Amino acid sequence: MRRRGIRRVRTEADRPETIHWYVDRFGYRIVGTAKKRHPFSRLDRDAWTVLELDLQ
DSSP states (O other), X not given: OGGGTOOEEEXXXXXXXXXXXXXXXXXXXXXXXXXXXXXXXXXXXXEEXXXXXXXX
16 A cells, blocks of 8 residues: 555444554554444444544
């Protein structure tokens, strides 16, 4: 991805265990939240946690 000019990878998750996995295993940073537009995944959460990985 870096060779193609991609500098940042962004993902969204709502499960705490998944968020910790991204952070601990790959070095993602929590950069904010995004309101869910449709009910999906965990129905007790109304927002996604936004994670970002810097490839530079």
